[in-house]
């Protein structure tokens with residue numbers, strides 16, 4: 628498979644940010660997979676479009692997680708948020724063999740996308756043998772905040788078009804909304820209050836003009852309009868040779 632695949636980590640974004648991203652995707656008819664951190668009206672609205680939007684879980688295994696204090700508690704919390712989830716990416720990419728064992732024992736999660744291999748060609752599904760069942764792993768190719776760390780960030784899709792293999796992109800609604808090209812404005816904005824509590828008026832001064840994660844996202848969506856877009860569950864189904 629050589630497809631581009633769109634994934635988004637919610638990371639406790641404000642509802643108006645999630646809604647803005649969902650509206651762009653709905654208008655374009657583009658499929659995406661959202662990794663969910665919390666419950667909110669905007670998250671529930673995503674559920675109204677299962678033909679386009681898959682919801683997976685985004686467990687936070689970092690210390691002081693709001694989702695629980697053990698791996699088991701955090702997984703149970705996330706599965707209560709998205710009972711039909713079959714995909715996951717861990718927040719901050721925290722991963723371990725212990726976590727994978729708990730995932731296959733406690734949850735119906737089939738595939739993990741917590742491995743970032745930036746701009747690596749020829750990426751494909753790999754199966755991690757575990758008991759009582761294997762866990763599929765889909766390495767991913769690009770992430771918006773990681774791009775800001777490059778000395779010369781590139782906010783266009785052009786150089787990725789000819790790369791072979793699965794190219795799974797990871798955007799965050801907050802960085803799309805802020806059109807982030809540098810994390811400093813985002814970090815300043817976080818001083819005002821919790822992300823989920825901010826208003827569009829409070830956020831407006833921190834929106835970047837020019838090229839950034841938002842302009843890249845728009846170009847990505849325009850590109851996906853021209854081809855068959857895929858949710859993660861479609862990639863899994865293709866791998867397993869079944870209909871999603």
Ligand SMILES: [Zn+2]
Pocket residue numbers: 636638685717718719
């Ligand atoms: Zn995250």
